[in-house]
Amino acid sequence: MAVLECRPCDADALEQAVLTRASFECAVEIGRQWTVNEAVLAEQWQRGWDAHAAACKAARGRLGVIDGALAGPH
Secondary structure (H helix, E strand, O other): OOOHHHOOOHHHHHHHHHHHHHHHHHHHHHHHHHHHHHHHHHHHHHHHHHHHHHHHHHHHOOOEEEEEEEEOOO
8 A cells, every 4th residue: 555655646556456455355255254154153063962962861761761860660
């Protein structure tokens, strides 16, 4: 940008400024997508964990296990 300030009518300096701005805009977009992707992955992981926990709880019920002990008289 300093080059553009020194040479405001120079086409090459203007092109360099335009390309620099486009690069920054791309970097911002990549950062935004990265943040969104991280949130989506975290949500999917949590849903998977919750489904696994529910399946384990259901399996414990089918096996007659209550709070880590076998159900029924000993």
